[in-house]
Amino acid sequence: MPSLAPHLPQLICPAGSLPALKAAVQSGADAVYLGFKNATNARNFAGLNFTDSQLKSGIEYAQSQGREVLIAINTYPQAGRTAEWQASIDAAADLGANAVILADLGLLEYATRRHPQLRRHLSVQGSATNFEAVNLAYEHFGISRAVLPRVLTLPQIEYVIKNTPVEIEVFGFGSLCVMAEGRCILSSYATGESPNTHGVCSPASHVQWLPKGDTLDTRLNGILIDHFEKDEPAGYPTLCKGRFEVGDASYYAMEEPTSLNALSVLPELIRMGVKAIKVEGRQRSPAYVSEVTKTLRAAIDAASDPRYSVKPAWQQALSKVSEGHQQTLGAYSRPWR
Amino acid sequence: MNIPAPLIKLLAVLPETPPTVVTVALLNLLRKPLWPEEDFAWWEGRQVRMAVSDLNWGITLSYQNGRFVCGDTPADVTLTASLADYCLIARRQEDPDTLFFQRRLSITGDTELGLTLKNLMDATDFSPLFARLPSRIRMKLNV
Amino acid sequence: MQLTLGPLLYYWSRQATLDFYAAAADWEVSTIYLGEVVCARRHELRTSDWLALGQQLCQAGKTVVYSSQALLESGSDLSSLRRFAKEGGLLEANDLGAVKIARDLAIPYIAGPHLNIYNGATLDWHQAAGAIRWLPSLEASRAAIVATLAEAKLPIETEIFAHGRLPLAFSARCFTARHYDLSKDACEFKCIEHADGQLLKTREGQDFLRLNGIQTQSAACHALIHDLASVTNVGASHLRISPQAQFTAEIVAAYAAALAQPAAATQFDWQRINPEGLVNGYWHGQAGICRKETV
Structure with a gap:
């Protein structure tokens, strides 16, 4: 069931395909995020993502169940090809997406001007790690939400929330980016191709x-x-x-193969006023989406109870699907500092 | 999931051709209902081998001129897993990446081709297939 | 074409830093970027020291720009940046928060290489917001830079990162502290022991990256010294040299000479100046680690 209590954060789950979207909705996601089958999103993997017709039926299905669909158009339009990214925004608006998740300022401006009624979220690829950055995007592009990179500690997240009117979304589970998203070109140094x-x-x-x-x-x-x-x-x-x-x-000079798992700090995130918890993994199978969504759903629903504790069964379920079988609180915990 | 040892032994001595031919025929039958938007251009002329580690045996598939065909080795990409793990993946009971992290699934050769195939399997919506089954069987399968 | 001295990416002792900039006052660079851009814990020079140093360099005839960190996280990161903006007057923004601060104070800024400007619309947005110059992302090819400038409608100066180890990534973790098994909050300032960062090799012994606190750099030195003809005709007005522990003066001299007389580029002993090797793949639209011979 989607969250009933208004103060609980939304659970935002990944979908790389239509079956994954259905799995997320059936397992209790409040919203599903996904991308088009092209270079406009940060999981542009072979065979992954949605054609327009798949997206149409995905949106119809999710919205008929009272859930939202957020479309990630969160790579940086490459000069000379900007029209492809703009067309993706137009398509998202036409298809009735609940929001678009964007990183590029030029694209944010385009979406603001062309589709003012379409909700805009600042992507984690936008690298907004402080309230000034979030507020800049709010003042200029009227963003309603910002996804924070996985580099901030809990006090830093709270400091951002206290200083911005924008809703804040953070990662709750998934493969861990060690580097600040949008600030890493290691991949192109080795291969010529990067997330950006x-x-x-x-x-x-x-x-x-x-x-x-x-x-x-x-x-x-x-x-x-x-x-x-x-x-x-x-x-x-x-x-x-x-x-x-x-x-x-x-x-492992930078990080072990590991997954972020924020279950133990969920009550803290809720207390601070985090508005949405995101699960990483658009490249993963429907089996993963289903397992993780069910677990996070149960945990979020339980987290407002003062006696909340992480159930061993949740930990076990998440541990099974984790990269490298290790889980960490990442930057949320002090030891990582 | 356990597959009885005698069955494994029996399967291990089978030649590769009959299961490959059956798979190819099935794929050609299912191509339209399961993958209406997929042109399989990425598979055209490429050899994909699915090796079953505990049988020491596998099937090699290719795609030519709009049809699946029996493939040749050496393959462009080889996926290797046990028969039981292939069954878990097919039934969506296990996430392929998880098996990969656990070293139960391996991809050698053209990684991108292998990944495309993995993502295609993940993205396949089997409901049109089930819709063709008689309702009594559908109820039994709970689909 | 003017040469600039990019911000110091490493952590040197106070004396080494002051000596470096005292020497730089005499180099053929028009602009010097100052400030701590990697880690707020580095404190050999405090905000007021950087501002004082900036005044001296201004008096020596240099244009001084204060560079923001690429990851602005804490309240104190923001407040020291506000002070640079108010008292220094010209910022290099490497984070959107820095852009906000420059805009709020109505001061011009230079859009740094970490702002992710990949197209004309975004470049125009920055120009309208107060940017007077921009640096393309370090991974941008010559073709991508030309396409961005062709797409942009508003006039702006272009500065290219021409020589130095590439700052490729920023993290919440400190890899130098991790190497010493220390936590970031109690790192004992180990960066100061590595004037050019710490070399990271593959387990086959290939030089690959360079750890510099929370920053990861290329092991090799990105260098456009042999590509200057194709650099000058994209319409760039400034070329950036990134400081290294030794030979920065020679590098500046080499670029100045090569800009005046292209044949001069080959006269310098690059094996001595950058024994880690030169790469230029990004400029040619390849992996950054590649080296394309253009001589």
Whole structure:
């Protein structure tokens, strides 16, 4: 069931396909976010995302169940091709999306001017880490919500909320970006393609998985990113989660393959006034979406109870689908500082 | 999910051709209802092998001139998993990425081709298929 | 074409920093970008020290710009930036919060390389908001920069990041502290021990990245010294040299000489100046780590 209590944050779940959208709605998401099948969104992966007709039936289905559809058009329009991004905004408006999630200022301006009635959210790719940045987007583009990058501590999130009229959305679960979103071009340094320009990080076309007996090497455009021993859990081939040598040490120099899990701080996020909790994973299967949505739904619904505690079953369910089988509070916790 | 050991043993001695031919025929039958908007251009002339690790055996598929056909090795991409894990994925009971993190599913060769196939499977809406089944069977399958 | 000295990305001792800028006062750069752009914990120079240094450099005839951090998070990050804006007068904004502060004070700003300007509409928005110059994203190719300028309707100066290790990413985590098994809040300021950051190699020994606190850089040095002909004709007015622990004076001299006389580019011993190797892939629309020979 979607949240009934007005003070509970919305649960925003990912969908890379129509079955995933249905899974999210059936498992209790308040809103589903998704993207078109092109370079206009930050999960521009082969075979993923929605054609116009799939999107139309997805929106009809979600809205008939009283849920919202948010369309991510959150890469940066590449000069000379801006019309493709603008056309995606027009399509989102025509199809009756509840909101568009944007990062580029030129595009925000276009959407504000052309479709003033269409709600605008500032994407995490917009890298707004402070209230001044959020307020700039509010004053100029009337954004109703901003998604904060996964780099802020809980007090920093609260400080933003106290200083802006804009609704704040944060990540509750999913693969962890170690770097501030929108401020990372590691992928294009190695491959020529990045989230900002192509909507991809460590694009599959440049990834090689090379088994050698029981071990496995990962290469990105020929560069050795990781080497897994037999039965060692693997992660996505993202640069920031590889093992490298620094000085005499060979280790995960930036971050282990890991997932963010904010279940334990949900009551704190709600108390601060976070308006929406987002789940990462448009590249994941309907099975993942269903599992994670059900768990987060149960947790959010329970979080306003003063006796709230994280149930072992929730933790187990999330742990099973986590990258590298590890979970962290990321920047939300002090130890990470 | 457990598959009985005798069945595994039996399957392991089967030649690859009959299951490949059956799969190809099924795919050609289901292509229109399941993937009405998919042109499979990315599969054209490419060899995709699904290897079943515990059977030491697999099927290789290709796509040519608008039809699925039996493929040849060496494949452009090879997906490898146990028969039980393939069944879990097909029944949507397990997330392929999860199996991948756990090293139960591997993709070698053209990663992008493999990923496209994985995403296609995830994106496939099987309800048009079930809609063709007699209502009694639909009720039994709970679909 | 004018040369500029980009903000110092590393953490040097107070004396080393002051010595560096005392020398820079005599280099052939028209503009010097000052301020701590990576980590607010770095404190060898405080806000007032940077402002005083800026005054000295102004008196030496340099245009001084104060650069914002690329990740503005805390209230104190914002308040020190407001002070730079009020007392310094010219900001390089690397974060939308910095743009807001410049606009509120009605001062001009330079749209830095981390603002993600990839098209003409966004560039025009910044120009209308008060930007007098912009730097394309470090990953932008020459073709992308030309296309952006062609799309933009309003006039603006263009500055290109021409030479230096590329600041590729910013994180909440401090990788230098992590290397020493320290928390970010108690990092013992280990960055000061690495005047050019810490080299990160693949497990096959390939030089790849460079850890610099919360920032990740390229191991190699991005250099357009051999591409100057194609740089000058995109319509850029400024070329940026990014400080490194040694040989920055030689680099500035090399670019000044090569701009005056293209053949001069090959006369410098780049193996000595940047033993980490030169790359220019981004400029040519390739992976940043690539090197394309254009000589």
